[in-house]
Amino acid sequence: MKKLTRNLSLLQKMVTIILTVVIVPILIIGIIATNISKNALRDQSDKSRTAIASQIAGMIDQEMERINQMFLQVATGTAFQEVVKNLELKKGISEKEKAEWNLNRMKYLKVLDKDMQSMTISNRYIRSMSLMFVTGDIIGPSKKLPEGIDDVRKTKGYQKLIDSQDMVWLSAADADMSAGNPYLTVGKFIKSFNYSDTEPVAAVMIELNYDTFRSLLSEIKIGEKDHSYLIAANGGLISSQPYEQLEQIKKEPVFAEVTERAGKTEADSFTMGVNGIRSIVTYNTCDKSGFIYVMVLPEAEVLKGSDAIRNSIMLVGVLFSVLAVFGGLYFSLHMAKDLKAVEKTMFISAQGDLTVTAHTKRTDEIGKVADSFNAMVKNIRMLLTQSKEVSGEVSETAEALLRISDSSSRTAKEISDAINDVAEGAGQQSEEVDRSVGIFRGLAEEIKNAAVSTSVMVSGARDVKNYTTSGIQTAKVLDKKALEVISITAEVVEQISELGKSIAIIGEFTKILNEISEQTKLLSLNASIEAARAGEFGKGFTVVAEEIRRLADQSGQHTKEIETLAGKILSQTKDSTEFVLKANEVIKEQAESAKDSAEYFSKIDEAMTELLENINRISSTIHKIDGDKEVVLNCINNIAAVSEVAAASSQEVSASTQEQLNSLEGLTNMAVTLNHYSKSLEETLKLFKV
Numbered sequence: 001m002k003k004l005t006r007n008l009s010l011l012q013k014m015v016t017i018i019l020t021v022v023i024v025p026i027l028i029i030g031i032i033a034t035n036i037s038k039n040a041l042r043d044q045s046d047k048s049r050t051a052i053a054s055q056i057a058g059m060i061d062q063e064m065e066r067i068n069q070m071f072l073q074v075a076t077g078t079a080f081q082e083v084v085k086n087l088e089l090k091k092g093i094s095e096k097e098k099a100e101w102n103l104n105r106m107k108y109l110k111v112l113d114k115d116m117q118s119m120t121i122s123n124r125y126i127r128s129m130s131l132m133f134v135t136g137d138i139i140g141p142s143k144k145l146p147e148g149i150d151d152v153r154k155t156k157g158y159q160k161l162i163d164s165q166d167m168v169w170l171s172a173a174d175a176d177m178s179a180g181n182p183y184l185t186v187g188k189f190i191k192s193f194n195y196s197d198t199e200p201v202a203a204v205m206i207e208l209n210y211d212t213f214r215s216l217l218s219e220i221k222i223g224e225k226d227h228s229y230l231i232a233a234n235g236g237l238i239s240s241q242p243y244e245q246l247e248q249i250k251k252e253p254v255f256a257e258v259t260e261r262a263g264k265t266e267a268d269s270f271t272m273g274v275n276g277i278r279s280i281v282t283y284n285t286c287d288k289s290g291f292i293y294v295m296v297l298p299e300a301e302v303l304k305g306s307d308a309i310r311n312s313i314m315l316v317g318v319l320f321s322v323l324a325v326f327g328g329l330y331f332s333l334h335m336a337k338d339l340k341a342v343e344k345t346m347f348i349s350a351q352g353d354l355t356v357t358a359h360t361k362r363t364d365e366i367g368k369v370a371d372s373f374n375a376m377v378k379n380i381r382m383l384l385t386q387s388k389e390v391s392g393e394v395s396e397t398a399e400a401l402l403r404i405s406d407s408s409s410r411t412a413k414e415i416s417d418a419i420n421d422v423a424e425g426a427g428q429q430s431e432e433v434d435r436s437v438g439i440f441r442g443l444a445e446e447i448k449n450a451a452v453s454t455s456v457m458v459s460g461a462r463d464v465k466n467y468t469t470s471g472i473q474t475a476k477v478l479d480k481k482a483l484e485v486i487s488i489t490a491e492v493v494e495q496i497s498e499l500g501k502s503i504a505i506i507g508e509f510t511k512i513l514n515e516i517s518e519q520t521k522l523l524s525l526n527a528s529i530e531a532a533r534a535g536e537f538g539k540g541f542t543v544v545a546e547e548i549r550r551l552a553d554q555s556g557q558h559t560k561e562i563e564t565l566a567g568k569i570l571s572q573t574k575d576s577t578e579f580v581l582k583a584n585e586v587i588k589e590q591a592e593s594a595k596d597s598a599e600y601f602s603k604i605d606e607a608m609t610e611l612l613e614n615i616n617r618i619s620s621t622i623h624k625i626d627g628d629k630e631v632v633l634n635c636i637n638n639i640a641a642v643s644e645v646a647a648a649s650s651q652e653v654s655a656s657t658q659e660q661l662n663s664l665e666g667l668t669n670m671a672v673t674l675n676h677y678s679k680s681l682e683e684t685l686k687l688f689k690v
Contacts, residue, residue, distance in 0.1 A: 046269050046282070049222065049295055053267065053284035056220060057293045060230070063125050064289030067186070068167050070119055071204050074131065075190040079112035084192040084201055087135055113139045127184075127209040132158050133202045134195075140205075161187040161203035169234040169290060170205070184208040184236055213238045226297040231255060233290030254296065258283045262292050271299060338362055342370050346540030349377055350547070372530050379523055380548060383516065387555070390512060395679060397506055404499055406668060411495055415488045421481065432467075432474065439467065468604045475598035482591035489584040496577045503573065506566045506674070513559035520552035558680070565670040572666065579659065586652070600635065 074080055086105040089098060116129045116139060130140030132152045152158055157170055170185040185207050189200035217228040217240035229249075230238040239249050254274050261268055262285050269282040274296050282295045338360050345358040356377070358370035527545030 046280075049280070049282040049297065050267065050269060050284070052220070052222060053282050053293050053295055056228075057284040057286045057291070060291050060293065061286045061288040064286070064291070066123060067126060067206060067208075068188075068288075070123070070126075070129070070206070071167065071188045071190060073119065074116065074129075074204055075192065077112065077115055079108050079115050080131075080190075080202075081192060081194055082108040083112050083133075084194045087133060087137075087195065087201070109137065109139060116140060124212045125209055127207045129207075130205045131202055132161075132205070134162075134200065157185075157187065157205060158203055161205065162189050162200055164189060169232060169236075171234045184210055184213075184232065184238075210238060210243070214240060214243070220295070222295070223297050223301040225301060226295065229255070229294040229296070231259060231292040231294060235259075254279075254281055255294070257281075258292060258294050338366050342366065342373065343540055345370075346373060346544065349373075350540045350543040355381075369530065369534050376523065376527050376530070376544075380544075383520055383523065387516060390509065390516065393509060397502070397509060397674075400502065404495075404502055407495070411488075411492060415485075415492055428474075432471065439464070465605070465609070468601055472598060472601040472605060475595075475601055479591060479595055479598060482587055485587045486584060486591065489580050489587060492580050493577060493584070496573050496580065500570060500573045500577075503566050503570045507563065507570070510559050510563040510566060513555060514563070517552045517556035517559060520548055520555070524549035524552060562674050565674065569666070569670055576659075583652075 083105065086101055086108060089101060093101070112131070116131065120126050120129050128141045130138065132138050134153070136151050136153055138152050160168065160170060164187070167186050167188045170187055185205060187203055187205040189203045191197075191199070192201045195201040213230060217230065217238065220226075220228045220240070228240045232238070237246065237250055237255060239246055241249060252274055254272060257270075257272065258281065261270070262283060266285040266287075267283065269280060271278065271280050273279070274281065278299050279296050280299050280302060282297075284293050285291075286293065341360065342358045345356050348356045358373050360367050360370045362370070524545045527548065528542060531542040531545055
């Protein structure tokens with residue numbers, strides 16, 4: 001269903017929904033109501049027709065019972081008994097008695113004939129009555145014998161009636177003496193005690209009145225085109241239709257079907273085609289007479305009430321469908337107009353213009369969507385304004401960081417150069433001390449040989465004097481350089497502290513940018529949810545939400561990179577601070593050592609001065625100097641060791657300074673990257689008009 005309606009407009013969807021919700025249920029209700037009414041009418045009609053058929057069958061049985069009573073009425077009549085008494089001529093009577101017998105017999109036969117005529121007139125269902133005696137005498141209209149038969153007792157009808165035990169129907173072949181409709185003839189034998197207790201004396205044949213039965217059937221009307229029929233036990237048919245159509249009616253297979261069904265079920269109702277028309281056939285068997293009453297009614301007449309109900313339902317359904325469609329069109333057009341206005345505003349905002357506002361007076365869901373969109377645009381506008389401000393601050397901070405980084409790099413380079421100079425001086429000092437150790441060792445040898453050559457000692461003492469003067473100068477220079485290194489190191493520490501503060505400020509800014517990015521993501525998520533609720537009309541809204549989410553992701557990513565760089569810089573700054581502090585301690589120790597060296601050289605200078613002043617007394621004191629030479633040699637060795645330590649420390653400080661310089665260069669590169677990201681963020685924010 002979604003695939004079928006995906007490309008439809010809102011108006012088309014509304015019309016489709018109205019047609020589906022209104023017309024289809026009405027059609028279904030109409031079909032169900034029609035079927036229910038058809039079944040109800042059919043059941044009611046079946047009950048009515050069954051009841052009518054049962055009543056008519058009972059009425060026919062009553063009439064046939066009356067006809068059956070006439071056989072008894074004939075047999076018990078006075079005239080019939082008198083005829084029976086005089087039925088046969090007694091033997092041995094005279095001619096006079098024979099004449100009297102014949103006269104009385106004819107008289108009673110005439111009286112009996114009149115009585116039978118009176119019975120026929122009194123019952124309109126009887127056309128004629130005939131009485132056939134065993135003697136061959138006949139009373140009634142059936143006096144004409146069939147061709148080739150000279151005695152009534154030889155006819156098929158007489159023989160069938162004499163052999164019967166009750167009223168029987170005579171077929172057309174049996175009723176060969178009938179004067180009317182041969183298949184509407186019934187008969188019965190009668191007895192008389194005046195003739196015999198066991199043997200029949202006569203047979204009565206009654207011809208039924210077809211027109212009377214036809215009139216009775218014609219009066220039965222339950223519909224405009226219904227017809228009633230009676231099927232006699234001998235297969236004879238009586239119709240409510242004109243007699244001229246009887247032969248054509250007999251050809252219908254419905255009567256054979258009814259006869260077959262009646263052999264199994266006394267009463268029933270079924271549907272079949274009669275004379276080319278689908279009809280409902282109802283029959284009921286007359287238990288006493290042998291008739292089968294048949295009623296044929298066109299099915300359309302029974303169901304015309306349900307058809308009227310169906311037509312009424314369909315008319316009402318069409319009327320309400322038209323009203324619903326027009327109402328839906330009116331509502332859909334107004335709603336589509338407002339939705340298009342909101343959609344247009346969303347499309348403009350999706351292009352980057354966030355100054356637009358969705359205007360609508362509706363208070364329903366469309367109005368809520370417009371209000372939500374306006375609120376979202378307002379929030380995005382505020383967010384972009386804040387982002388621009390923060391981006392500008394980040395850009396300024398990045399530039400300041402870049403300047404500080406450049407300044408720190410230059411300072412660190414100067415410190416590195418100075419420390420390198422110190423390292424070189426320390427190396428030279430170490431070499432000088434090593435040479436001093438060699439000289440003093442040689443001096444020790446010379447002291448041993450002092451007695452050999454005093455002049456050599458004087459020369460050596462002068463050399464020592466010169467070397468001592470150089471050592472003092474070198475120690476002073478070293479002390480001065482150490483003080484300069486300490487001062488520079490303090491400045492480096494202060495610059496690195498300032499750099500750490502700046503990086504901390506950058507960290508605060510990155511936190512703010514992270515919070516703004518998260519808020520933007522939340523706003524984008526809310527916008528996506530609102531767009532999903534709006535369905536097709538939230539597509540433009542979805543584009544805006546997606547663009548904002550992408551911008552928030554980029555900002556968050558850049559902010560995380562800045563935060564990572566700032567953290568790295570801060571970590572390296574801390575490491576550099578620790579290295580500088582350690583170098584400062586080492587330099588201080590070196591300064592102390594240099595100071596001690598200067599003092600030692602001063603003492604040596606004084607000693608050498610005294611040595612030159614008392615050169616003449618060297619000989620006398622040479623042994624004492626020889627004893628003290630080991631002490632002097634140890635001192636010089638200590639100075640050599642201190643010089644080597646100072647040189648190594650200077651090299652370590654130089655390496656640390658170089659590492660700090662590399663870190664500051666990395667910080668500079670990070671500052672450049674931060675500045676690039678802030679510029680990119682500013683260019684992206686310029687795409688939106690707020």
